[in-house]
Every structure is written in C-alpha cells, then in structure tokens.
Amino acid sequence: MSSFTYSLFTTIFLVLTIFLHPSNAQLSSTFYSSTCPNVSSVVRSVVQQALQSDPRIAASLTRLHFHDCFVNGCDGSILLDVGGNITLSEKNxxxxxxxxxxxxxVDNIKTSVENSCPGVVSCADILALAAEASVSLGxxxxxxxQLGRRDGLIANQSGxxxxxPNPTESLANVTAKFAAVGLxxxxxxxxSGAHTFGRAQCRFFNQRLFNLSGTGSPxxxxxxTYLATLQQNCPQNGSGNTLNNLDPSSPDTFDNNYFQNLLSNQGLLQTDQELFSTNGAATISVINNFAANQTAFFQAFAQSMINMGNISPLTGSRGEIRSDCKRVNGS
Structure with a gap:
C-alpha cells in the first residue's frame, strides 16, 4: 500500500470513527460564557437558599443528575411530567x-436562570450545574x-x-449497568461515594435486616450494632418510608466517611456494602484508597461526574431548550 493510499485510508477511517462515535467535545465549561456568563452563580445561589430549609436537597439534586444521565443520556428527561406526547413519566x-x-x-433554578438569560440554558445543564453546586456546598x-447539552423531547420510563441500578442488585449487575453507559x-x-450524604427509605434495604434473599436471617x-439500630428504625411491619442517613457519621457533609463505613460493614444499601464485601471484587482496592485518602476520592469523584455528564448529550440542533423543565415546548 502506498503511503498516499495509506494516509487516505487512515483519514477515511478517522472520519468514520468520529462520525460513528461522536465525541463529546461539543460540551465545554465555557459554553455560556457570552450568552449567560453568571449561570453557575445563579444556580449555586438557589441551591444555597434551598439548603437552608432542607439539608437533604444537596443529595437529592445530585441524585437527579445521576438518574437523568443513565436514561437516554443527560437530556433532562427525568424532569418531564405526563402531558402532550409524554404518556409515561420517568418520575413514576x-x-x-x-x-x-x-x-x-430545579423549577426555581430555571426561573432564576430565565430571568438572567431567557431561552439559553437547558434543563439538562441545570441538573449538571445543580449537582456540582450541591457537592461543593456540602x-x-x-x-x-461541561455544558452545552440540550433537552430531550421524550421520556423513557421503561429505560x-x-x-x-437498584439497591438490591448484585455487584456484577451494577457494574454491567455502569459499563453500558461507558463508566x-x-x-x-x-x-457511589455520593452516598456520603442524603437519606434512604427503609423499603430500599429492609430485606437486609430480617430476611436476606429469603434466608430468614439478616x-x-x-x-x-448497626443492624440493631436499623432494625429499631425499620421494624419488620413498620413504614417503608422512614428515612435513614446513608452515612450515619456525617449525614449532610460530603466527605470520605462513606468508604470508612464500608470498611466497618456499615454500608446502608446492599449495593453499597457489596462494593467492599464481594470476594475478589475489583472495587475493594479502590475503596481502600478512597477510605485512606479523601483527596484521591474528591479528585476521582469530580472526574467521574464529568464522565457521567458526558453520557450521550444532545448537542447542536438536536433536542431543544425547554422553557419549562416539566414539559416539552409547545405541549
């Protein structure tokens, strides 16, 4: 093969690769620098205000971004209510x-952002910004x-x-779900370290307390000791909605205590503890590192949030900028 033919082949291959696997380079931390330069501070201000009356909100907003990105990519689809062409909502x-x-x-943030720069910032980007503000304020x-996502036109309840991932799945299943979106x-x-703040309802883990996988045992x-505390808070026939701190040691602070809790078998959700208690799991060495080194955890978390925020964003002319995060424009 001549060098010219080889070069031509290589060029065509690269073009096809880029076409088939569109890069996420369209997302940029400066995407709104000229159209809405103060968007980050507007979002942060609303989150800060919400935190004054609801210390759980930081974890809740972070979770919304996560649950958005795992379904149809980071497109704000989790925010859509039933109405118009949306017959099944992801909320349900x-x-x-x-x-x-x-x-x-999120609606309050959208209102504030629209007052500053109407019709510019997507609801999907608001979720990404709210998650960062929540973590740093915590x-x-x-x-x-990274910004520049546009909002999806559909919801995907079955997706x-x-x-x-659900809280009773095996580590193998959860790992596969992460791999399916490139993580x-x-x-x-x-x-998973985001479970260093926030709460979980008894119904998401009570099978661990009395009857794990039908064994009749915890x-x-x-x-x-932790089991006894949880059994008291989540009795067998009690309310499944009772809230429990995901991190009993510092429930509203974003730190590395979550990983230290796993080392002492105090992971609240089954999927939390299995990260450390599954024999031979590749996750164990990562947990040991994060438990010993909060800086290493923080650096990895920030990078992983960027990676997650890059899952299949709608960019360019795809999707839209919703004027109301709950509904597709014109519906």
Missing amino acids: AGPNNNSARGFDV GGPSWNV ANTSI NVTDLVAL DPTLNA
Whole structure:
C-alpha cells in the first residue's frame, strides 16, 4: 500500500470513527460564557437558599443528575411530567417514584436562570450545574462543569426501570449497568461515594435486616450494632418510608466517611456494602484508597461526574431548550 493510499485510508477511517462515535467535545465549561456568563452563580445561589430549609436537597439534586444521565443520556428527561406526547413519566419509574425529589428546586433554578438569560440554558445543564453546586456546598470538590447539552423531547420510563441500578442488585449487575453507559469500576466506586450524604427509605434495604434473599436471617455483612439500630428504625411491619442517613457519621457533609463505613460493614444499601464485601471484587482496592485518602476520592469523584455528564448529550440542533423543565415546548 502506498503511503498516499495509506494516509487516505487512515483519514477515511478517522472520519468514520468520529462520525460513528461522536465525541463529546461539543460540551465545554465555557459554553455560556457570552450568552449567560453568571449561570453557575445563579444556580449555586438557589441551591444555597434551598439548603437552608432542607439539608437533604444537596443529595437529592445530585441524585437527579445521576438518574437523568443513565436514561437516554443527560437530556433532562427525568424532569418531564405526563402531558402532550409524554404518556409515561420517568418520575413514576420504580427507582424514582416517591423517592426522586428536588423538582421544585430545579423549577426555581430555571426561573432564576430565565430571568438572567431567557431561552439559553437547558434543563439538562441545570441538573449538571445543580449537582456540582450541591457537592461543593456540602464540603465536597468543585469541578468545571461541561455544558452545552440540550433537552430531550421524550421520556423513557421503561429505560429508567431497567438502566438505573437498584439497591438490591448484585455487584456484577451494577457494574454491567455502569459499563453500558461507558463508566468503569473507578467511576462506579467514586459515584457511589455520593452516598456520603442524603437519606434512604427503609423499603430500599429492609430485606437486609430480617430476611436476606429469603434466608430468614439478616445480611451477615451488616455490622451487628448497626443492624440493631436499623432494625429499631425499620421494624419488620413498620413504614417503608422512614428515612435513614446513608452515612450515619456525617449525614449532610460530603466527605470520605462513606468508604470508612464500608470498611466497618456499615454500608446502608446492599449495593453499597457489596462494593467492599464481594470476594475478589475489583472495587475493594479502590475503596481502600478512597477510605485512606479523601483527596484521591474528591479528585476521582469530580472526574467521574464529568464522565457521567458526558453520557450521550444532545448537542447542536438536536433536542431543544425547554422553557419549562416539566414539559416539552409547545405541549
């Protein structure tokens, strides 16, 4: 093959590769620098205000971004209500129904952003910015949020039911769900570290307390003292909606205590503890590192949030900029 033919072949191959696997280079931390330069501070201000009356909101907003990105990519589809062409909402999917929250705060952020720069900033980008503000206001890392996403025109309830990891799944299943959206084991462990703040309802883990997988016994990986506390808070026939701190040691602070809790068998959700208690798992060494080194965790978390925010964004002329995050324009 001549060098010219080889070069031509290589060029065509590269063009095809770029075409078939569009890069996320369209996202940029300076995307709104001329059209809405103060968008980050507007978002942060509304989140800060919400935190004064609701210390849980930081974790809730971070979770919304996560649950958005795992379904149809980061396109704001989790925010859509039923109406118009939306017959099934992601809000009513199993992982979100009566547990996803913070939608009112997203609406407040949207209102403030629209007052500053109408028709410019997408709801998908608002979720990404709100997550960063929530983590940094909670004592965690900051990062340059990549922006330029547009809002999707559809919701995918069945996708939400199948793509979002659920708290009783095996580590193998959860790892596969992360891999399906291009996230690796380090991303899995780092993003699980968001459970360093927030709450979970009894119904998401009570099978561990009394009857793990039909054994009639509690989960043997649960610390005995912690188990007794949880059994008291979540009695067998009690309310499944009672809230429990995901991190009992510092429930509203973003730190690396989550990983230290795993080392002492105090992971609240089955999927939390399995990261550390599954024999031979690749996640164990990552957890040991993050438990010993908060800086390493913060750096990895920031990078993994950027990686997650890059899942299949709508850019260019795809999608739209919703004027109301709850509904597609014109519906």
